[in-house]
Amino acid sequence: MNRFEVLETIGMINNEKLDIRTITMGISLFDCADENPVRACEKIYNKIVSKAKDLVRVGEDIENTYGIPIVNKRVSVTPISLVAAASKTDNYTIFAEALDRAAKETGINFIGGFTSLVQKGFLNADRILFNSIAQALSTTERVCASVNVASTQAGINMDAVREMGQIIVETAQLTKDRNAIGCAKLVVFANAVNDNPFMAGAFLGVGEAETVINVGVSGPGVVKAALEEYKGADFETIAEVIKKTAFKITRVGQLVAKEAARRLNTNFGIVDLSLAPTPSIGDSVAHILEEMGVEKCGAPGTTAALMMLNDAVKKGGVMASSSVGGLSGAFIPVSEDLGMIEAVEAGALTLEKLEAMTAVCSVGLDMIAIPGDTTAETISGIMADEMAIGVVNNKTTATRLIPVPGKGVGDFVEFGGLLGRAPIMSVNKFSCNTFISRGGRIPAPLHSLKN
């Protein structure tokens, strides 16, 4: 065993905040469908509790054995709109409450899957789920909701986009006493993936196994520290450094994922090659971009820097794991990244620049607090723009926008914990009402016709 390698690893864990961001157990709920909604909820609760009862303990055990922190243990389930479709009821809030109870019983901090997939059209169940989202997010604590409104194959369901704008405003109102926290648990996707381990957008899609372990790694601090030793080096050199670092980070994810799957007697799904920041010091993606040479995240050059980072992370990570999936890329959630928060405060980073950045990295306009008086139509407009980027680039994009009631530009909002804190960002004042009110579906792009 090489001493320097050992010390390097220990330094990554102790000083550079290398951790496993999440072990997420996917649990299929298809066999819980029941005509009687109360009976269905009972089955859902029982299945989650029986499958995930050891998840937290095993996570802590692995943490203890390998010395690597595992920050979150979570569960993702089959989209509830598919499971609840058989039940005779016009409100799915009870399903969210069953998920919440199961989360509390198993000790996990979030459960994802209060989900609808409506990229091409609505099932009756999707209508009911849409109508239940705001209430479900306000009465539960740990449930995360997501909706897929667009895909490269189907185009953009603009009816769903319009309705989601209204639902986000409604959710913000219902949770206004808690800084609209309901919206922090609600993601709108284009090209949502079936094996995402990260909240709030995790669900276990169709075509996945009965139970599965997906792992999300982290480590922006490790990448930044590695780059600090290469000041002034050219891009080929720093791309190599990022690749090597990403390889090492991902190997740890692979080890933990295999070990967790073995101990929980379930399938190993994927490792998500992501650089996921947290609000703590030394864990920021924005600071990596600044280390590359932009004065503040958002300055000219930021999009190019992020593109290179994202690409190098994938190239390094892909060889480190036998199965890569999920979102796999750098995350840029504003409230969860200290560097992003600073950049917004300094006036370097705007919503429009963030939108450009989402074209070259994973996910999208994530954890962005906007003024409470932003209209539903404007939110839908921002959403439609983001969906268009995903659909035409054949990638996942998403929005997690939080219109905080009573707050305006210049104010700060505190969500606490991993969700962090966010400055309210300015939104373009011009209207898109006529555009959004058209309804219908924006057709799939030409390159969806691959066959």
Add this chain to the structure above:
Amino acid sequence: MKTKSSFYSCFNRKGGYMKLIVTVVGKDQVGIIAKVSANLAELKVNILDISQTILNDKFTMMMSVDLDESFSTITDLKKKLNILETDMHLAIQVYNEEIFNYMHKI
């Protein structure tokens, strides 16, 4: 008696005992190696390899050990070394060797 969870944490994936890496970093002083070794011996932990140097003015030691003969778990070992860590103002850490193999060996 080993509980179920600690039972797992002293075996490697093939069912054999796993190797651990113990690192000790701190101000150089008389008796570090002696005391760490004595603590390991009390738990019947076998030392396979020791490498020690002064790095950035700090005593830095790396030990490769196994729990073959021991009835202790990694948690027991950590607890015991924790006491020594406080007494001697050192930083002592225990890791499963596998994490280093995974990260640095292709």
